[in-house]
Amino acid sequence: MTFIAVFLLLQLLIPISYYLRDDPYDERFAWRMFSPIRQHSCRTIAREILQGETHAREIQLGRELHVAWISVLSRNRRPVIHAFLHHRCEAGNVSQVELLNVCSETTGEALEPQRYALRCGTLELQEPEEFIRPREEP
């Protein structure tokens, strides 16, 4: 019975942890199938500044990543975004990388753009000032 109790307790605690986290976009293991957040429609733009330059140039994501990863980036999955930013820094001649997700809800209402940036020299990471949260009861 102890094994059964522990197993069931984990099955309850793991999904509950989603509601205690500060990342509304990471819905893994929370049984949030077809959630409104999952249906946000986002356009992803990535830019980088090469060393010795001041202007940012757009990264052609389709030429760098598989389309499935671009889809994951557009869902504001922080671990993937962080990994992508570090991946670009590791190219060697980049001083700063930025990724911007411009999203809207299923109603078409625009949401606050989510901007992530990484300075390659110091590895200083900037994240959105305010993460998009599910709407609360009025």
Next chain:
Amino acid sequence: MKPLERYFFGDVDAIRPYLLQRGILLLLAFDSWLDLLPHGGRYGAGGFNVAHFGWLDAIAPTPTPGLYSGLIILVGLLALTQALIRPSKLMLFILCGLFTYGWSMSMLDSYQHHYLLSLVLFCVAFFPRLTSADLWPNPAERSAGGKQSADGEQSVGLRTISAWPYVLLGCTLSIVYLFTAVTKTSPDWREGSPLANLGRTALFQDLQSYFGDLGWSADVFWTRVATSTVLLQLGIFAGYLLASTQDRTERPWLRFLVWPWALLPLSFHAAVEQMDLQIGWFSAYVIVAAAVFFLPARLLRAITFSLTWLPRRSLDALSRWLENDEPESQSVSIGLALAVALVTALIVGATDLPGSVGASLVFAILIAAHGVRLAQRSTERLRAWLVGCALAGGCFWLALSQSEARFDYYRWMAGDLRRRQDYAGALEAYEKANRYAPPGKDRRAKEEEMRRRLEMP
């Protein structure tokens, strides 16, 4: 017995864990080969990957098409082998581990139902190791459909069994529906537009039109349907908790309550399947689970008996033929195991996919190693193991040759390489795709375009 102990260790009709275990394993085998395998080409593309867990990123290699594809081929082979013979707890745990690694190695696979499937496989590994011989032991009964045999013998097949892993799986499924209901209580969902976004199909358009004639505006329709899904999923949550207990003799009236309850999960997932969502084989798994948990045991026995009649008669005939032989010596048994391992490896390895040779080698080693172990214990179990493995290898070859899996694998790989301007890699992939292209679906134009870009004749 305390109430909780009675709940988990009370009687369950033996057909339920038997059918659920075999059904899930069969689905997993063909799901692996036909739905998961074609996506293998994207793993490690561009040298980029993020695993589901940070520690896995640290210790595991970056996935490659060969690693993922080989793993998935092996998952399918193991699943089908275990579905065809008396399952081995060790093999089922290995299967659970391999499948879990398959999705957790990369966030490319974020299907929540794959995580659920890992939990299901974990519970299934603890299931009673039943075969049809346990349910229908008398050969005459097996051919007469469970009735008294011709010479008057009464068979004593297994009717009920204590199956705490089965009840635990029911609780796990119940928890899933509880949290999906919680998700749907948010105002974002209940206002209806997310569901309207998903429900752009003929069925829902017809329903909307019907209720529109009754005076419901589109907004009202979608709001009410969205809210009703909360109640539906709470109903399914309660149903799974009750359904595990319907076979207990102390509450026979419970069956009449549970059987109609089957309409909730079955109709819900049938409607979901209408929605053209990218959810793989999720609906098939949950419909099988719902049917096994909710439907009457007699109906499940009748269906299973009918559907498996021919395979069981064939295997019974094979067993009788083999039993008439003198049991072979251990050295002959070992030789048989090695021969089956070699032939199966050749069949699997010849399917022309990255990772197929690796998977065939691992499977061959498994066949030989487990076969040698069984040769020292039981000739009957060895024969069953070898027949199961050979059939699994043959079914894999058939599944690939009769489907578009290889065409999809290579054309999707080619498309990605082309977008990333790896024209040489794309050309090679398009050539392979065209080798397996169904009539009228080839990518000859893309192949020619790659040749032009590479300035090849």
